[in-house]
Amino acid sequence: MGDVVALFMENSIDFFAIWLGLSKIGVVSAFINSNLKLEPLAHSINVSKCKSCITNINLLPMFKAAREKNLISDEIHVFLAGTQVDGRHRSLQQDLHLFSEDEPPVIDGLNFRSVLCYIYTSGTTGNPKPAVIKHFRYFWIAMGAGKAFGINKSDVVYITMPMYHSAAGIMGIGSLIAFGSTAVIRKKFSASNFWKDCVKYNVTATQYIGEICRYLLAANPCPEEKQHNVRLMWGNGLRGQIWKEFVGRFGIKKIGELYGSTEGNSNIVNVDNHVGACGFMPIYPHIGSLYPVRLIKVDRATGELERDKNGLCVPCVPGETGEMVGVIKEKDILLKFEGYVSEGDTAKKIYRDVFKHGDKVFASGDILHWDDLGYLYFVDRCGDTFRWKGENVSTTEVEGILQPVMDVEDATVYGVTVGKMEGRAGMAGIVVKDGTDVEKFIADITSRLTENLASYAIPVFIRLCKEVDRTGTFKLKKTDLQKQGYDLVACKGDPIYYWSAAEKSYKPLTDKMQQDIDTGVYDRI
Known part of the structure; x- marks a missing residue:
């Protein structure tokens, strides 16, 4: 238990089935970005400290190219997923007959607090880092998004975003695990086929990022964009300037805009279709001080925190802009910051002595604006x-x-x-x-x-x-x-x-x- 296997794979049912199976025997899956090459690819694989890598025939050349330059150790075993093989590497598909059909025994020590997978994030500092995702965190994120937007077992969820990210890898695929919904997995997003797929598979819910919305608006009109049954689109980055146009053209009843980070301990959600907002935070001081999400003032030119004469950070008030932070509480399973594989990387994302001496918060590295009604709007990223x-x-x-x-x-x-x-x-x-x-x-x-x-x-x-x-x-x-x-x-x-x-x-x-x-x-x- 605790061994790591890197999954360098494209969107597929295999991707989901493999990490789910590995989790049952206590193996941690490292989700590797399938676009990476050479040094960035080697960095992501090496930092995970994996013993094996599972890839497919399409991505194998990228892995081999990095290994040929001695960027990846020869001690990392390679397995191929899918039906296509090259004759040199072991195929999981061909080896299925070797595996026992008996259910694996229950593993002592494997529980809700065990590590499930690593999902890579650049955060706002440096190279991609493997963020630690435990079983409870995966389930909590999947459940939270689903409950906020009303996803249920009758939904057909269309997944076009990369499954190595938390959006599709947790909130998308997680809807199957949490609610029993059905997933339609596409290898890559296609604007020309998006609405055709939605009609063909009777899709009722799908995810977006801002770029997807812009690509769909830029595409030529098609009959299917009016014939679909999509009632919900959720994600982040739908800009206020195109929000109404997008909803009007495609007839989407519910937009679920949210904000959060893979590794962070706090998230915000816009549940009432307020145009352009990514979430909400109470404006009343006494309630706001109890809320785990806060905004603090920063110097936009230098990125340095603004502190008062007592050395504490300066909280924002409605109408101001600042960095979003999440209060860390070590004894609260939901507010604890699990961080990254590297303790050094984890330490860089923690601010101390923020609201009182001795406290800690997760530093999101993102700048948000808080309006007079309490709605929050993404402004910019700071950092590297x-x-x-x-x-x-x-x-x-x-x-x-x-x-x-x-x-x-x-x-x-x-x-x-x-x-x-x-x-x-x-x-x-x-x-x-x-x-x-x-x-x-x-x-x-x-x-x-x-x-x-x-x-x-x-x-x-x-x-x-x-x-x-x-x-x-x-x-x-x-x-x-x-x-x-x-x-x-x-x-x-x-x-x-x-x-x-x-x-x-x-x-x-x-x-x-x-x-x-x-x-x-x-x-x-």
Whole structure:
């Protein structure tokens, strides 16, 4: 009991069945992002301390490529799931006849507080980290979302989001376990097939992130978008600007917007369809002080907490904006912060002496606005990650790929807003050495980025800076760079390149292309 097996798999029934089976014998499953390559893939596998890895024929080349570069130990055994095999690795499907048909014995010590799985999160600091998900936490999250939005055994839940994340992996698949509902699992989201699938399988509930909503609105109208029986869509990131248009066009009766993090101890939910809000917090001081979720003031430029003369944090009041935190209570199973596999990573996500001396809170790293009625609205992420195309991108991970390049003198990565698109696009500010052949340099970093990073983590913009400012402690200053974004005027003549997803290459940014990107005329980035 307690051994770890990495699951490097795409969405499938196998994914669900395998981790559920492993949990019955006390094995912890590490859910690996199926988009990862080379160093990021090796990091996720190695940090889990797994003994084996289960993958499928489609993803096996990525695993082998990392192993061939000696990034993954040869001691990690590889098994293939699914019917397709390569003749060299053991197939779980072909080995089924070797397994006993008897139910496994009850394992002493395996209980609700045992570790079920690791789900990776960048949080707001550094590389992806395996967050510890125990059996009770999985069940509590699945039950909480279902109860909040009325999911029941008669529902057919359509799952298009990646099952290695908590949204689909817990709240989506968890509805089967908690309520006995039926799931329709799609390998990847498809805007053109979304409503067709909903009609074909009589879907009644499905999940979203902001990008999915935008893709569906951008798709050409089809008859099925009016013929479906979807009554509920729940998730996070449906922006207030398109909320009414989305609900009106597709006839969705219930939108369940929520906010939370995989590893966090507190979540908020918008249960009454209030446009744009991701949750609610009581505005009355005496009730609010008892609530486990609070907002505290931070310096947006530095990310530092604001503290009063007594050294305590300054709580926000209605009408203000601040970082969301969750009060930690070690003896409360729901408010305890389980953290990550690494104790060091766990410690970084805890603030101390917040509301009183000696207390602790979970630091979400996310900035929310609290309106005068008590509704909460997501504003931005702080720290070393940004969100793009539904995935958290670690700036330190991307910087780690860029900095070893021969002609890079300095490099920093940050997220910038792009027109009406969701989240922030990655942008790299790079100082190149004098005499560098820029054309060759751009070609070299293109190869390095595409070989090592998932598509969503490749910087959308490259800015060749004359210099990058640092603080007195030598940390790179990103605030001004973020404000300037990819605006050619604000960047004062620095050459800027944009990523053409269609051509998989960087192109010089012109005034016309900047305008097209700003207005959404060009969105192939």
